[in-house]
Amino acid sequence: MKEMESKSNFKRRDFLKTSTGAGLYLATGAYGNLLAGCSPEKPVRIGFVGVGGRGMGMLKVALSIEGVEVPAVCDIVEEKVARAQRLVEEAGQSKPTGFTGPEDYKKLAELNNLDAIYTATPINLHTPIMLAAMRGGKYGGTEMPACVEYDQAWELVETSEKTGKPCMLMENYAYMRNVKMVQVMNQLGLFGDLTHCECGYQHDARYAGFGPDGEMRWRAYGGQTNGNPYPTHAIGPVSQWININRGNRFEYLVSMSSRALGQNYYAEKKFGAGHPAATKKYAQGDVNTSLIQTHNGITITLYYDTKNPRPMDWIYRIQGTKGIYSGSLNKIYLEDKSPVPHQWEEIDNYASKYEHPLWKQYGEKARETGHGGSDYLCMLDFVQAIRNGTDTPIDVYDTASWSIITKLTEESVASKSRPVDFPDFTRGNWQVRKPVKFE
Numbered sequence: 001m002k003e004m005e006s007k008s009n010f011k012r013r014d015f016l017k018t019s020t021g022a023g024l025y026l027a028t029g030a031y032g033n034l035l036a037g038c039s040p041e042k043p044v045r046i047g048f049v050g051v052g053g054r055g056m057g058m059l060k061v062a063l064s065i066e067g068v069e070v071p072a073v074c075d076i077v078e079e080k081v082a083r084a085q086r087l088v089e090e091a092g093q094s095k096p097t098g099f100t101g102p103e104d105y106k107k108l109a110e111l112n113n114l115d116a117i118y119t120a121t122p123i124n125l126h127t128p129i130m131l132a133a134m135r136g137g138k139y140g141g142t143e144m145p146a147c148v149e150y151d152q153a154w155e156l157v158e159t160s161e162k163t164g165k166p167c168m169l170m171e172n173y174a175y176m177r178n179v180k181m182v183q184v185m186n187q188l189g190l191f192g193d194l195t196h197c198e199c200g201y202q203h204d205a206r207y208a209g210f211g212p213d214g215e216m217r218w219r220a221y222g223g224q225t226n227g228n229p230y231p232t233h234a235i236g237p238v239s240q241w242i243n244i245n246r247g248n249r250f251e252y253l254v255s256m257s258s259r260a261l262g263q264n265y266y267a268e269k270k271f272g273a274g275h276p277a278a279t280k281k282y283a284q285g286d287v288n289t290s291l292i293q294t295h296n297g298i299t300i301t302l303y304y305d306t307k308n309p310r311p312m313d314w315i316y317r318i319q320g321t322k323g324i325y326s327g328s329l330n331k332i333y334l335e336d337k338s339p340v341p342h343q344w345e346e347i348d349n350y351a352s353k354y355e356h357p358l359w360k361q362y363g364e365k366a367r368e369t370g371h372g373g374s375d376y377l378c379m380l381d382f383v384q385a386i387r388n389g390t391d392t393p394i395d396v397y398d399t400a401s402w403s404i405i406t407k408l409t410e411e412s413v414a415s416k417s418r419p420v421d422f423p424d425f426t427r428g429n430w431q432v433r434k435p436v437k438f439e
Contacts, residue, residue, distance in 0.1 A: 044386045047072040047114045047138075049105045049129050051084040054143060055120035058170070059084055061369050061379045062118070063091040068383055071113045074099035105129045109136035116141060116386050118170070122218060127152040134165040139392070141168045141382050144232040145403035150423065153400040157425050160396040168382055168392035169399040171236040173314070175374035175381075177363070178347060179237040180356035182318055182325050184438045186241050188354070190334055192322030194242060199234035199327075200303030203312035206266040214271040219306070226257050227409030228288045228304040232402045234314060236394070238300055241318055243435040245397045248296045250422040253405070255412035257285025262307030290409050295430075302405070356438055393436050400425045 044067055048059050051073050062068045073084040073096050081098040088096050099108050105125075109117060109132035116139035119129045126142045133140040146169050147153045160167050173179065185191065209219040242248055260282040267277035286307040292300040303315070316327025323334035331344035338345050358377050359366070366373030366380075385392045401422065408420045426433065 042387075043067050043069040044116070044383050045069045045071050045114050046116045046118055046141075046383075046386075047074070047108050047111065048084065049074040049108060049117060049119040050121035050125075051075045051080045052077070052120065055118075056080070056084060056087070057370055058118065058120060058375060058379060059087060061375050062383070063088065063093075064365075064369065064376070065380055065383055067387070069093055070096050072097040072099065072108050072111055074104050074108050076100060076102055106132050109133050109138065111136075114138055116382070118382075119143065123148065127156060130156060130167050131159055134159045134163045134167060137163065137165065139166050139168070139382070139386050141170045141392075142399070143170055144230065145169075145406060146399045147403045148406060150404065150407065153404045153423065153425065157396050157400050166385065166392040167396040167399050168385070168394050169232060169236070169402060170378050170382065171232050171394055171402070172371050172374040172378040173233040174236040174240055174394065175358070175377040176237070176372060177356075177359050177374075178327060178330060179316060180359055180438075181347065181351065181354055182316070183237075183240055184354045184356050185325075185350065186318065186320075187435070187438060190323060190337070190354075191318055191320035191325070194298050194318065194320040196299050196301075196317075196319045197238045197242065198301045198315045198317035198319075199238045200301075200305060200313070200315045201228075201230050201234045202303055202305040202310065202314065204309050205306035206262060206309075209263060210267065210270070210277055214267060214275050214277045216277060224283055225410050226260075226283045226285055226288075226413050227255060227406055227411075228290055228302065229284065229406055230304060230306075231290075231302060231405040231409070234302055234304075234316075235300070235402050235405060236398075237316060238318075239398065239402060240436070242294060242296070242298050242300075244294070245395075245401060245426055245430045246433045246435045247430065248294050248298070249424060249426070249430045250401060251293050251295050252419045252421045253290050253292045253302075253408055253412060254417045254419050255288060255290040255409040256417045257289075257413050258287040260285050260307070262286040266307075285413075288409060288413070290405075290412070397425045397430075 046062055046068060048055055048070060051059060070088045073081055075081050078100050081100055085095050085098055117133035118141040119126060120143045121129060123145065127147045130140040130142050130146060147156055156167050205219055209217055211217060244250060263282050264278055267275055271277055288304040290302040292302060313328050318325050325332045329344060330347060332347045333344050362377060362380060363373060366376040369376040381393050412418060412420045
């Protein structure tokens with residue numbers, strides 16, 4: 001039934017394929033009403049909604065970028081708002097307006113002194129805040145995922161098209177140094193014709209699922225469904241490598257999950273055998289594995305694995321007719337370039353020639369920030385798009401396509417791993433949209 005519902009949801013919007021405005025918007029990669037961005041001389045003014053741990057971290061990153069101003073902050077916890085206000089003042093700016101009501105993000109979105117809104121709230125608020133931002137005439141930037149339901153994904157896409165305002169998934173892992181270098185090498189053809197990619201969100205995150213007394217946090221609450229609850233860190237870089245929504249598209253996936261044991265074992269060890277967190281029956285399997293088929297015949301293996309003790313490994317494998325890169329090893333093998341046949345070599349051997357321009361220009365400063373520098377480069381791209389009045393490099397179609405994977409995996413797991421079709425949020429225009437080049 002769920003699979004039928006997703007297909008019906010997709011077909012319900014097929015009428016828009018013939019829309020002249022939508023066709024121009026998608027085919028050109030531009031916005032029909034010419035976005036009202038900032039000139040280099042003008043500041044980029046961003047409002048922050050959700051200034052807890054992640055939001056505060058990205059606020060610090062934004063304040064480190066020249067020309068960024070923060071006129072407003074919002075959080076339901078007053079102490080967090082006050083802390084964010086102090087941080088902005090310490091950066092030499094005026095005290096930002098503070099909002100603390102549960103729906104005050106709507107008031108913030110109506111402010112005239114903002115160009116954009118960034119959010120790092122709980123997941124259920126990502127879509128409402130982004131919709132409010134775009135309807136208020138502002139760029140939107142959201143943490144992961146942007147949406148969890150088909151209707152939410154389509155509403156983000158349609159609202160962005162209608163308002164001419166981008167919605168960028170602030171997927172920092174798409175800005176990792178090795179990921180960006182591989183992107184450059186791939187666009188230059190060093191891997192040949194691609195055949196397969198592999199990626200995964202794989203690290204021990206059990207500690208983040210529970211508070212000090214065993215109360216469940218959002219990662220543990222993800223155990224109420226069974227699929228891949230956090231796919232975008234893994235799939236984002238691969239999507240850019242294989243030009244998803246720009247000459248290629250996801251067509252369908254199949255998914256299955258292992259049994260759920262990890263959170264029970266962890267909770268019993270930390271809080272005792274009789275603790276509710278130790279005895280609870282979790283729906284989310286410890287390991288979820290999905291296979292994705294793309295239109296161009298490139299296959300993808302996608303993993304989610306955070307409930308057992310294990311070292312971190314995003315995998316990030318790209319394989320083609322001329323060579324392969326392994327993120328697990330951070331090594332590369334190119335048939336016509338590597339010095340020893342059938343032996344890995346360090347990818348840094350190619351850095352001087354194939355380093356991504358963002359890392360060449362801003363790498364030293366980026367490394368001072370979180371996640372190996374990717375937080376800075378992600379925010380920088382967002383800011384530059386606002387300043388230039390252009391679309392964001394991770395656009396609303398990417399935002400929807402990467403985020404909706406959670407829903408598709410849940411449907412496939414629930415139906416004994418039957419294939420589930422991806423919605424085509426570009427309505428066929430992926431065939432004419434051009435890849436984002438690194439130059």
